[in-house]
Each structure stands twice: as structure tokens, then as C-alpha cells.
Amino acid sequence: xxxxxxxxxxxDDIAELARARAKDRGLSLGDYIASLxxxxxxxxxxxxxxxxRRFLDEHQEFFDEAEGAAQRAxxxxxx
Numbered sequence: 454x455x456x457x458x459x460x461x462x463x464x465d466d467i468a469e470l471a472r473a474r475a476k477d478r479g480l481s482l483g484d485y486i487a488s489l490x491x492x493x494x495x496x497x498x499x500x501x502x503x504x505x506r507r508f509l510d511e512h513q514e515f516f517d518e519a520e521g522a523a524q525r526a527x528x529x530x531x532x
Contacts, residue, residue, distance in 0.1 A: 461462075 463471070475485035508518075 459486075 472482055475482045
């Protein structure tokens, strides 16, 4: 996998904190930032899946009814 160089301007204290946290974790600054982005992206995916699960839990009965009606209608035409 290729690598792309990114540039970002942050306050000096944030830069120092990022370098220190990367060092604490035994990572380069770039790898540390990449891990933060991955963690953030995974969190969004997880929240999206959780929201979808809640939606289905709340409305599953409606989908079951609609599916049953579609199956009955298809069966009625076939007879």
C-alpha cells in the first residue's frame, strides 16, 4: 500500500501532545494519526450499525407485515 504525505496546521500544544502520545505508544507521528483516523471511522461504522439495529428493532413488525402481504399477493397470482 502506498503512502501519501499530509500536512496540517495545529496549535503548538496539540503538536507537542501528539508527538508525546505517539512516542508513548511506540508509533511514528504518522502512524499515530492514522490510528486515530481508523478508530474514528470504525466508531462511525459502529454507530451506524447500532442505529440500523435500533430502527429494525422498532419497525420489524412493519417489514414482516409488508413481506407477508407481498408473499400472499404473489401466491394469489400464481394460483
